Amino acid sequence: MQRILERMQSDLLDAVGLAITVHDKRHDEHPSVIAAVGVGADLVEAQLAGIGGPVPDALAYQVPVLSPDLWTDDRWPGLTLAAMRDRAPRHESSWEQVHGAAAVPGVWADDGTVVVCCALSQPAGASTVASLFNYEQLVSAALITTAAQNATAIEDIITVLQSRGAIEQAKGALMGLVRCDAEHAWRMMRRASQEFNVKLRDLAVALVEHISGAPAEQPDTGTPITPDDRTREAAGLMWAALSETPLPQ
Numbered sequence: 001m002q003r004i005l006e007r008m009q010s011d012l013l014d015a016v017g018l019a020i021t022v023h024d025k026r027h028d029e030h031p032s033v034i035a036a037v038g039v040g041a042d043l044v045e046a047q048l049a050g051i052g053g054p055v056p057d058a059l060a061y062q063v064p065v066l067s068p069d070l071w072t073d074d075r076w077p078g079l080t081l082a083a084m085r086d087r088a089p090r091h092e093s094s095w096e097q098v099h100g101a102a103a104v105p106g107v108w109a110d111d112g113t114v115v116v117c118c119a120l121s122q123p124a125g126a127s128t129v130a131s132l133f134n135y136e137q138l139v140s141a142a143l144i145t146t147a148a149q150n151a152t153a154i155e156d157i158i159t160v161l162q163s164r165g166a167i168e169q170a171k172g173a174l175m176g177l178v179r180c181d182a183e184h185a186w187r188m189m190r191r192a193s194q195e196f197n198v199k200l201r202d203l204a205v206a207l208v209e210h211i212s213g214a215p216a217e218q219p220d221t222g223t224p225i226t227p228d229d230r231t232r233e234a235a236g237l238m239w240a241a242l243s244e245t246p247l248p249q
Contacts, residue, residue, distance in 0.1 A: 001035035004138050008118070009037060011131060016097050017119040019044045020139055023059050031059055031115075039095070042088040043119055051078035054103035058115045061183035062105050062171075064132070068123040070101040100124025104132035106140055114139055166216050166225070170204040173211050177242055188242075196234035202227040206235035 005018045012018070019040030023031035031048050033041045047053030053076050054065040067073045071081045084095045102124045103117035116136045118128065167189075174185040189207075193200040206227035208216040216225075227235070 001139065002037075004135060005035055005037045005040075007138075008116075008131075008135050012118055012120065012128070014120040014122045015118050016094050016121050017041075017043050019055075019117050021048075021055055021059070021115045021117070023113045023115075031055075039088070039091045039098070039119065040117070042091060043084070043098075043101075044117065046084060046087050047076075047079065051083060052076035053079045054101050055115055055117050058103035058105040058117070059113050061181075062113065062186040063182045064104045064129045065102065066124055066126075066129055067101045068125070069099055070119065071098065097121040100128065102128045102132055104129060104136050106136045166208050167201065167204040169216075170207040173207065174242070177239075188238075192234065192238045196230075196238075198227075198231040198234050201225060202231045203235055203238075206232045207239065210235045210239055 001020055005020065008018050009015050015038065017036070017038035017040035019033050019036040021031050021033050021044055033044050036044070043053075044055050047055045053070075054067055057065045057075070067075075070079065073079070081095055081098075084098075085092050088095070098119045098121065100120040100123040101118065102120075103115050105113050105115045114136065116132050116139055118124075118132065120128065170189060171182055171185040174180070174188055175182060178184070178188070180188075189200060189203065193203050196203070202225060205216045205225045209227070210232065
């Protein structure tokens, strides 16, 4: 992880802080920073402590979060230069350099998320998010490597990575049907997964197949994700129920 952050630092020359955060809700764990450089760890921990910021929003809403000027962003009134000076005065000179920030989430396990984030000395933009997307893929690959001594973990991780396309497709279909944002679509999928007691990734594949009437696209490598009959039934019931729900005015 540290080597990935070092590579990120060489690409994002304006980075004041970088961090990788993981949240595994299956074991009721709190989000935790697993690697950081610069002021990345202090900045993320402050956000997770309750003052808000790009990382908690990326974790909660499962969408990239961008802030051109972090200290003046109205979305997080508690996240200010003064607040960070008080929390971590040893980094005062670094806090004064921070301007833009961005956080990009990725699906991890059935109910987990990994977030790659950065704080920059310049305003953050679309290119910042694009760069973080690329590194989030590397982080996922690195997590596979760290699980190399556990064959079951490797299989589970690869399966999740393979299902990411189906999860995004299912979210997009729900957004179009219910006319909601990505956050609401993600929450509907998670709720359905819990209520029907089926794996989220299997439900996503079953949902895509139910909507399209054809097998979901699968990666060229690895074992295809094949939902069982119960999961397919859950996907059909979910889609039927949402199709009958009156659209918001």
